[in-house]
Amino acid sequence: MGMTRKASGIYAFLEELRTSSQDYQAIVALAGNPNTGKSTVFNGLTGLNQHTGNWPGKTVVLAKGFYRHQGKQLALVDLPGTYSLLAQSVEEQVARDFICFGEPDAVVVVTDATCLERNLNLALQIMEITSQVIMCLNLLDEAKRKQIQIDREKLQTLLGIPVIPTIARNQDGLDDLKTAINRMVFGGESAHPRTVRYDHDLEAALTELVAELEASFQTRVNPRWLALRLLDSDYPLVKKIISYLNHNRRHTLKSTPQGVKL
Ligand SMILES: Nc1nc2c(ncn2[C@@H]2O[C@H](COP(=O)(O)OP(=O)(O)OP(=O)(O)O)[C@@H](O)[C@H]2O)c(=O)[nH]1
Numbered sequence: 001m002g003m004t005r006k007a008s009g010i011y012a013f014l015e016e017l018r019t020s021s022q023d024y025q026a027i028v029a030l031a032g033n034p035n036t037g038k039s040t041v042f043n044g045l046t047g048l049n050q051h052t053g054n055w056p057g058k059t060v061v062l063a064k065g066f067y068r069h070q071g072k073q074l075a076l077v078d079l080p081g082t083y084s085l086l087a088q089s090v091e092e093q094v095a096r097d098f099i100c101f102g103e104p105d106a107v108v109v110v111t112d113a114t115c116l117e118r119n120l121n122l123a124l125q126i127m128e129i130t131s132q133v134i135m136c137l138n139l140l141d142e143a144k145r146k147q148i149q150i151d152r153e154k155l156q157t158l159l160g161i162p163v164i165p166t167i168a169r170n171q172d173g174l175d176d177l178k179t180a181i182n183r184m185v186f187g188g189e190s191a192h193p194r195t196v197r198y199d200h201d202l203e204a205a206l207t208e209l210v211a212e213l214e215a216s217f218q219t220r221v222n223p224r225w226l227a228l229r230l231l232d233s234d235y236p237l238v239k240k241i242i243s244y245l246n247h248n249r250r251h252t253l254k255s256t257p258q259g260v261k262l
């Protein structure tokens, strides 16, 4: 992916990661609601091989680390806890920007098995952006204590993404998580996340816009999600999307999506 001449935000962060002394073959993001055990998973995976720093230009602290599994070296980024990616807070913006424009090779969404329903909101939003998603179903010991049983197989089938049960505090399941990540990133095993469908008029507009985006840009971000956000008219985000798309331009646009100034 190209870099802006004067890198800022996500591009500055990626530049910093790229030029760090550590080699890596893939970038994995850890996302999730606050307090679901993301940092515990992060620490379990990276051990002491980690650094924290500020997100360039914002006062959000972000940890990045590295680990090795089955001969592969991976970089892991511990994103701020968020309930949504329809970003209002700075934390939400940072998490969203990383997932959308950082093009991580996989996103692990860490969920709290004791209140899965609330956590699914963010999981579904991430699944709209990328098909490279794995769910880490954490705090299973707490769920068990509260006599909550989760049918993992069914959840996996319904969502269309791998679901890995963990008790991160005891390191339980973290090896399985690492293997699932490698399978997705290096084994070419893509997930097929369930698609959220909207009403007829919106779907019709989306079909048109998605075709245009696909013809003009090569992106790892789902064009359907980009089209949805362009239709949202969230102007600061639209500006970021345009800048991102300009990095991924296939050829000069003959026409622009309606209402969007390039
Ligand atoms: N019982 C139990 N506790 C856990 C588990 N995983 C994490 N915890 C605990 O849950 C608390 C929150 O964990 P963190 O890793 O800080 O959660 P986080 O998602 O990084 O939180 P934020 O960064 O604030 O969003 C800590 O006290 C952990 O020790 C687990 O599987 N079982």
Ligand SMILES: [Mg+2]
Pocket: 038, 039, 040
């Ligand atoms: Mg944390």
